Amino acid sequence: MSMNVKKGDAVKVIAGSDKGKTGQVLAVNTKSDRVVLKGDGLKTVKCFVKPRNAQEKGGIIEREASVNVSNVMIICPSCNAATRVAHNITVDENGKKIKTRVCKKCGESLDVKASKSAKTAKKATKKTATKAKKTVKTEEENNN
Numbered sequence: 001m002s003m004n005v006k007k008g009d010a011v012k013v014i015a016g017s018d019k020g021k022t023g024q025v026l027a028v029n030t031k032s033d034r035v036v037l038k039g040d041g042l043k044t045v046k047c048f049v050k051p052r053n054a055q056e057k058g059g060i061i062e063r064e065a066s067v068n069v070s071n072v073m074i075i076c077p078s079c080n081a082a083t084r085v086a087h088n089i090t091v092d093e094n095g096k097k098i099k100t101r102v103c104k105k106c107g108e109s110l111d112v113k114a115s116k117s118a119k120t121a122k123k124a125t126k127k128t129a130t131k132a133k134k135t136v137k138t139e140e141e142n143n144n
Helices: 112-143
Strands: 010-013 022-029 034-038 044-049 059-064 066-068 072-075 085-091 097-103
Touching: 010 034, 034 059
Parallel strands: none
Antiparallel strands: 010 022, 010 072, 022 034, 034 066, 044 059, 085 097
């Protein structure tokens, strides 16, 4: 089964005992179609851990429980709504096909890489703009 959920996505639980709660995906298991979510008030599981060496302590710990991938929906970062996922295939200048995940409601990209590169581009333009302003100020001071 193809999974539309990736590690780091914000998701909303739509079925089960945690219905209506939101969390972040920590791990994805494609073989069993399950995702591990981290969030406030989400289900946890108690498990026993053996000490691996003399310095470690063993005992009962709580960790996040896994949820079936069919019980979660991705939250779009731009419209902040739980949405289905569409796929957009584009071809870059080298002729390589790029498949991106897209929000069905607003059409914005859900892929972290695309949004990170856009954010870094914005930050880079801000930095260059502030550097340009500083150089103009220093040149004006030198001229006066």
